[in-house]
Amino acid sequence: MTEKVYARNVEALKSGTVIDHIPAGQGLRILRLFQLAEYRERVTVGLNLPSGHMGSKDLIKIENVVLSEEQANELALFAPRGTVSVIEDFAVVRKQKLAIPDTVEGIFACPNSNCVSHVEPVQSHFSVRVTEHDTKMKCKYCEKVFSKDIVVDVR
Amino acid sequence: MPNPLYRKHIISIPDFTREELELVVQTAAQLKAAPRGDLLKDRLLATCFFEPSTRTRLSFETAVQRLGGNVIGFADGANTSAKKGETLADTVRIISSYTDAIIMRHPKEGAARVASEFSSVPIINGGDGANQHPSQTLLDLFTLQETQGRLDNLTVAFVGDLKYGRTVHSLAQALSLFGAKFYFVGPEALAMPDYLCEELDERGISYSIAATIEEVIPHIDILYMTRVQRERFDEAEYKKIQGQFVLRADMLRSARPNMKILHPLPRVDEITTDVDATPHAYYFEQAKNGVYARQALLSLVLNETV
Numbered sequence: 001m002t003e004k005v006y007a008r009n010v011e012a013l014k015s016g017t018v019i020d021h022i023p024a025g026q027g028l029r030i031l032r033l034f035q036l037a038e039y040r041e042r043v044t045v046g047l048n049l050p051s052g053h054m055g056s057k058d059l060i061k062i063e064n065v066v067l068s069e070e071q072a073n074e075l076a077l078f079a080p081r082g083t084v085s086v087i088e089d090f091a092v093v094r095k096q097k098l099a100i101p102d103t104v105e106g107i108f109a110c111p112n113s114n115c116v117s118h119v120e121p122v123q124s125h126f127s128v129r130v131t132e133h134d135t136k137m138k139c140k141y142c143e144k145v146f147s148k149d150i151v152v153d154v155r
Numbered sequence: 156m157p158n159p160l161y162r163k164h165i166i167s168i169p170d171f172t173r174e175e176l177e178l179v180v181q182t183a184a185q186l187k188a189a190p191r192g193d194l195l196k197d198r199l200l201a202t203c204f205f206e207p208s209t210r211t212r213l214s215f216e217t218a219v220q221r222l223g224g225n226v227i228g229f230a231d232g233a234n235t236s237a238k239k240g241e242t243l244a245d246t247v248r249i250i251s252s253y254t255d256a257i258i259m260r261h262p263k264e265g266a267a268r269v270a271s272e273f274s275s276v277p278i279i280n281g282g283d284g285a286n287q288h289p290s291q292t293l294l295d296l297f298t299l300q301e302t303q304g305r306l307d308n309l310t311v312a313f314v315g316d317l318k319y320g321r322t323v324h325s326l327a328q329a330l331s332l333f334g335a336k337f338y339f340v341g342p343e344a345l346a347m348p349d350y351l352c353e354e355l356d357e358r359g360i361s362y363s364i365a366a367t368i369e370e371v372i373p374h375i376d377i378l379y380m381t382r383v384q385r386e387r388f389d390e391a392e393y394k395k396i397q398g399q400f401v402l403r404a405d406m407l408r409s410a411r412p413n414m415k416i417l418h419p420l421p422r423v424d425e426i427t428t429d430v431d432a433t434p435h436a437y438y439f440e441q442a443k444n445g446v447y448a449r450q451a452l453l454s455l456v457l458n459e460t461v
Contacts, residue, residue, distance in 0.1 A: 115265050131353070145350035
């Protein structure tokens with residue numbers, strides 16, 4: 001009996017957000033960068049779950065929290081095919097569309113170690129541009145342009 | 156209507172429109188032809204050089220004083236509150252409450268942009284690490300206009316350090332607004348960064364890579380030389396490329412009569428001194444033009460109309 005109840009506690013979400021189809025390996029990073037544990041709400045993380053399309057995937061459920069459109073778009077940098085579902089009363093009431101944002105503020109550190117943003121009281125700020133083969137991020141301060149994967153990997 | 160640069164921060168060349176670049180160049184030409192001693196009358200400017208510089212600081216200070224303004228400041232960050240750990244943001248907040256504009260150089264990339272977010276007066280970037288040095292580009296553009304009579308459709312060869320040379324990057328970005336054609340000549344390890352080549356591609360600018368200076372000389376209006384810094388290479392590598400990107404007077408026989416040689420200076424050994432006496436050498440006049448270009452910039456930033 002206890003086993004069954006336990007399973008339901010983990011899986012069912014009364015209200016909150018489910019972030020699904022995260023590429024395997026990115027789940028913990030998203031948790032950390034978006035400070036999802038800081039809300040002091042119940043967070044469930046699934047790692048390396050089987051997925052039909054992706055082989056394996058990560059998944060995050062967070063109770064009583066709805067991501068802003070801005071946060072959802074920033075998520076798209078890690079999980080281009082991710083889905084964000086808003087749950088109310090155990091039912092999906094809305095799917096948030098993920099679109100690569102034009103700018104990203106305060107989430108990533110600039111990979112350029114001589115960039116002034118590391119030592120001054122400012123938030124990091126990148127403008128994002130999607131090209132044919134890559135997504136490029138340009139730091140507002142040092143004006144250096146990086147491939148998205150380099151920026152995302154820095155911390 | 157105030158001129159478009161009035162009370163603007165001058166941080167980076169990509170912030171400029173083509174019309175704004177032309178305005179600075181025209182104003183520099185006017186001030187060179189007919190000096191004005193009144194455009195900064197009763198104005199006090201700060202030159203905050205957190206990193207030492209010879210030409211840039213002296214040329215800015217000359218520009219201010221020739222226009223009738225006054226200067227306070229420092230030439231080295233070592234004896235300032237920055238040394239005690241004060242942030243640039245705080246330093247700039249205070250100095251901007253004393254003066255009408257701040258001209259600054261700083262070793263960190265992006266420093267001028269940060270300063271502009273905390274300053275109540277215009278910030279003029281005199282160089283931020285390896286990033287931007289817009290007044291150098293403005294004086295380069297003024298020199299191109301002066302020697303070629305136009306900025307449109309010039310053919311320019313950049314020689315030397317194309318990877319780290321901020322003057323090369325900024326001038327290429329600026330000229331891309333005027334439909335230029337470029338040749339890049341330099342060691343493979345110091346090639347033009349990909350992101351800049353992509354920018355040029357997007358603007359439809361044609362460029363090619365050449366192995367030697369000689370092969371481009373007959374085709375160009377401007378030969379823009381830069382220094383290949385020894386410290387970028389190990390000794391054996393440097394020996395291999397040393398001498399490959401050096402300009403000598405005997406290489407100029409096939410040059411067009413209008414062809415001019417520019418160099419942001421300091422020169423070390425990449426232009427031999429016999430070039431100085433040729434009619435193509437223009438780098439010393441270019442350095443002198445720095446004062447006029449900076450006069451133009453400061454006049455426009457601090458006066459509604461010039």
